[in-house]
Amino acid sequence: MPWRDVKPMDEKILFIADHLREPGSFSQLCERYGISRKTGYKWVERYQSAGLEGLEERSRRPHAVANKIPYAIRKAIMELRRQGRDPLGPKKIQALLSQRFPDQPTPSKTTIYNVLKREGMLEPKRRRRRVQPSPHRLTPASAPNELWSADFKGQFKMGNGRWCYPLTVMDHASRYLLGCQGLDGTRFVESQAVFKRLFQEYGLPNRMRTDNGVPFASTATGGLSHLSVWWIRLGIVPERIEPGQPQQNGRHERMHRTLKLAVTHPPSANLSAQQGQFDRFRVDYNEQRPHEGLEQHSPQSCYRPSSRAYPQHLPELEYPGYFxxxxxxxxxxxxxxxxxxxxxxxxxxxxxxxxxxxxxxxxxxxxxxxxxxxxxxxxxxxxxxxxxxxx
Structure with missing residues (x-):
């Protein structure tokens, strides 16, 4: 005997008939028909309010299209996007639309974005490869040279129109500013030369904390870079803050605020003169300026060089015997x-x-x-x- 097909409407009628005939367990009835209790109550409510007509399938199309906007406004969105060399985004277009059509509801930023997308006026953003997160938890340091922090203070133009990239290195515990060197870029070779000089003068730290930018990290395996590979060979563990979390290197960021006020208002004429400002700032910051976090002592009075000297030859890495x-x-x-x-x-x-x-x-x-x-x-x-x- 062939199976009898049951249409959705017939199934609803049978369900209501069983419900009226057998006012027993509603949960068991719903389970028998393979529907949830919520759906069962909805069918019963519709039957009670509108009879069999209430069980008819209803259109799922929304009663009103929220982002349907007049042609004149759509045309204005495209015109505003095209004007000027720097294309306007949905937020700015929305503000200009509210001025141009004050008596009309202003479309949302999402609606404007969708209009631009449908018209092919938005270029897809290139997905950036993310740096692999640092596997090491950030831990504080209680003694000098347990942890150094390094960063590039935001670049700025000098009087001759050339860019200066200050590379700053600070001891975490004592806040001693070990180095503040103006460079013309963030390349590995120049950065390594700065760190080599500091290692030769002050010895080696146990850890080095940085952000995820060049030259400290890369999108390579482990987030390693040429610089961090060199650090590891020297026995220095690199640790990186989370992207977008500069407060995880808060002491360094606070020093940068002081540095910016002291040496970039106004900047010097050239890199040599700017370096003179950096050197004078280091002396004042380390020797003259008291620090609240050090009970108003100076960083110089709290810092001592590391007992780990910079080696003449790069040592080989050692692994446990079971590796x-x-x-x-x-x-x-x-x-x-x-x-x-x-x-x-x-x-x-x-x-x-x-x-x-x-x-x-x-x-x-x-x-x-x-x-x-x-x-x-x-x-x-x-x-x-x-x-x-x-x-």
Missing amino acids: QRQKVSANGLAYWTGRRIYIGYLLAGEWVGLEEVGDGVWAVYFGPVRLGSFDERQTKGRLNDYLTLKV
Whole structure:
């Protein structure tokens, strides 16, 4: 015997009939018809208010289209978008529409955005690759050289029209401003030279706190950069604040506010003169200016150089005995038990450590930084010998 098809309307009628005939458990009735109690009560309410007509399917189309706007206003949105070299966004267009059509409801920013999008007047934003979050928790420091912080104070133009990028380095515990060097960019080579000079003069810190910008971090595996790789080889653990959270390096940011007022109003004529201002500021900040956080002592009176001297030769990284060590090739690959793992070009020539953390699951480290993990049973590629490092 063929099955009988039951239309949605018939199902509702049968449900109401059973409900009126068997005023028992409403939950069991709904369960028998495969509907929720909310839907069952809705059908009963519609039947009681409008009879069988109330059970008819209703259009799900909204009664009014909120973003339907007159053609004249749509035309004005497109005109405002086209005018000038710098295209206006929905927020500014909305303000101008309220002035041009004061007697009409002003469209929302979302409606204006949708109009521009439908007309092809918006270019899709390029998705930026995010820097991998720092695996190390930010912890305070109670003694000098436990933690240094570094940052580039916002660049500014000097009198000769050229840009100055001040690189500042400060000891966290004592607030001693170790360096304030004006550079013409944020390149690795120039930045490394500043840190090398500071390491030779003051010794090495245990940790270095920075933001996620160049040259401190990159979108490479582990968020590493050439600079942070060098720090790790020196035994310095890099730690990065969260994106958009400058308060996590609040002491450094507060020093920058003082620096800005002291040396950029007005800026000097050239980099040499500007460096003179930086040097004078360091002397005043470290030796003359009392700090409330230091019980009104000066940073110089609270700082002492590190006992860890800058080495003549870059030491090799050491790993625990239960780690397996693998060297990264020039193309960024590590070869392990006949398989290939892409580690990253930044670590070419470096040794990484592999720790087995589960059945066939290995974690990969560069010094103290965990780069990611892989499962030796999940291979891919044409030769079925490629392992993916998952962060």
